[in-house]
Amino acid sequence: MRDETKCLHAGYTPENGGPGVMPICQSTTYRFDSTERIGDLFNMPTAHMYSRFSNPTVDAVEKKIAELEGGVGAMCTSSGQAASLLSILNLCSAGDSFISTSTIYGGTVNLFAVTLKRFGIECIFVDADASSEEIQKAFKPNTKAVFGETLANPALAVFDIERFAKIAHQNHVPLIVDNTFATPYLCKPFNFGADIVVHSTSKYMDGHALQCGGVIVDSGNFDWTNGKFPEFTEPDESYHGVVYTREFGKAAYIIKARMQLMRDFGCYPSANSGFLLNLGLETLPVRMRQYCENGLKIAEFFSANEHFERVDYPGLKGDRYYDLAQKYLPMGQSGVVSITIKGGREQAVKFMDGLKLACNEVHVADIRTCVLHPASATHRQLTDEQLVAAGINPGMIRFSVGLENIQDIIEDIEQSLKNLS
Numbered sequence: 323m324r325d326e327t328k329c330l331h332a333g334y335t336p337e338n339g340g341p342g343v344m345p346i347c348q349s350t351t352y353r354f355d356s357t358e359r360i361g362d363l364f365n366m367p368t369a370h371m372y373s374r375f376s377n378p379t380v381d382a383v384e385k386k387i388a389e390l391e392g393g394v395g396a397m398c399t400s401s402g403q404a405a406s407l408l409s410i411l412n413l414c415s416a417g418d419s420f421i422s423t424s425t426i427y428g429g430t431v432n433l434f435a436v437t438l439k440r441f442g443i444e445c446i447f448v449d450a451d452a453s454s455e456e457i458q459k460a461f462k463p464n465t466k467a468v469f470g471e472t473l474a475n476p477a478l479a480v481f482d483i484e485r486f487a488k489i490a491h492q493n494h495v496p497l498i499v500d501n502t503f504a505t506p507y508l509c510k511p512f513n514f515g516a517d518i519v520v521h522s523t524s525k526y527m528d529g530h531a532l533q534c535g536g537v538i539v540d541s542g543n544f545d546w547t548n549g550k551f552p553e554f555t556e557p558d559e560s561y562h563g564v565v566y567t568r569e570f571g572k573a574a575y576i577i578k579a580r581m582q583l584m585r586d587f588g589c590y591p592s593a594n595s596g597f598l599l600n601l602g603l604e605t606l607p608v609r610m611r612q613y614c615e616n617g618l619k620i621a622e623f624f625s626a627n628e629h630f631e632r633v634d635y636p637g638l639k640g641d642r643y644y645d646l647a648q649k650y651l652p653m654g655q656s657g658v659v660s661i662t663i664k665g666g667r668e669q670a671v672k673f674m675d676g677l678k679l680a681c682n683e684v685h686v687a688d689i690r691t692c693v694l695h696p697a698s699a700t701h702r703q704l705t706d707e708q709l710v711a712a713g714i715n716p717g718m719i720r721f722s723v724g725l726e727n728i729q730d731i732i733e734d735i736e737q738s739l740k741n742l743s
């Protein structure tokens with residue numbers, strides 16, 4: 323099946339006479355006919371037991387997303403942050419390190435640089451455009467993973483997945499890719515050597531700004547028996563001595579994530595959230611095509627307008643990530659455009675406050691056009707000098723184009739620009 327068909331049919335097959343739409347299974351518990359059967363489940367989880375770590379409605383969405391990414395299994399989480407967190411905790415313990423590119427979502431930077439550090443896990447940041455020799459220098463004997471973002475929020479840098487996968491594999495560790503902005507429709511990181519994919523499904527995948535969510539997908543391709551990952555190859559004392567690679571083979575990573583981490587942390591989505599996410603996914607391809615078309619049009623509009631000194635959108639010819647975008651995102655580069663207005667912070671705020679259709683809100687990659695000013699919001703704690711050092715100009719605006727008629731969006735921008743002095 324191709325993506326459009328998978329989005330509608332994968333993950334759930336109605337029984338004869340059963341509901342055509344995957345129902346909301348609103349239950350924390352599942353009843354069994356014997357104590358022995360439940361005991362067996364604690365040895366080998368072959369059925370749903372408790373909705374803190376699995377549920378039939380969410381399970382159907384997990385299967386659909388795994389098929390879309392081309393993986394062996396997926397696990398949904400209650401937010402994108404939870405997905406990023408668990409993707410690392412499934413590999414790193416206190417005393418370990420991992421490598422991440424610095425052009426990643428600001429919330430992930432906080433998680434990696436500040437919070438994980440408190441738990442004894444060190445993140446070493448590298449410049450995504452650095453030479454392979456330089457990146458190699460960041461590896462240490464305790465390095466357990468490499469992390470990057472397909473289309474970076476908000477810099478819109480395109481991640482060279484194949485190059486980083488090669489470096490990670492030379493060091494016998496997996497590559498984890500945050501594929502949120504691209505979605506599996508625009509890019510399938512597993513085809514380029516990535517081992518694990520994470521998403522914030524709160525963005526395009528849900529698509530309607532209804533609920534927060536995340537997902538981790540396992541390619542099944544990484545060899546966990548290479549000696550660097552004893553948690554996969556030695557008995558898990560918290561699970562009756564299960565050896566994940568022996569019991570679960572290619573799905574060792576994703577099953578370990580559920581049996582250890584989701585069991586203990588419990589950041590699992592509700593059945594209702596799974597239902598809504600599935601509804602969003604049904605129309606993902608048709609929405610993504612329109613976001614990309616609107617994104618390119620709006621990027622071209624901004625480029626041709628004298629009020630803006632800089633436009634970052636990898637679909638624009640001449641953008642420094644154009645060639646990488648042609649390789650990794652040939653069908654389109656999403657609807658998110660970073661623009662820098664002349665006149666700095668003050669003009670940016672004035673321009674944004676003058677918009678009537680575009681929503682001023684803390685969201686991105688949504689069905690409605692929305693804008694955010696990183697210097698006032700996500701990067702508020704930095705001075706203007708620090709912002710420039712972090713690659714964020716005080717006049718930079720993250721413009722996330724929605725599915726309104728593109729002419730209405732352009733007219734909204736034009737009326738706000740008219741009021742700028």
Ligand SMILES: *Cc1c(COP(=O)(O)O)cnc(C)c1O
Pocket residue numbers: 401402403404406427429430471475500502503521522523524525534535536
């Ligand atoms: C929003 C976002 C996240 C965090 O997701 P939440 O669902 O908000 O927790 C992670 N990565 C990227 C690229 C994002 O845009």
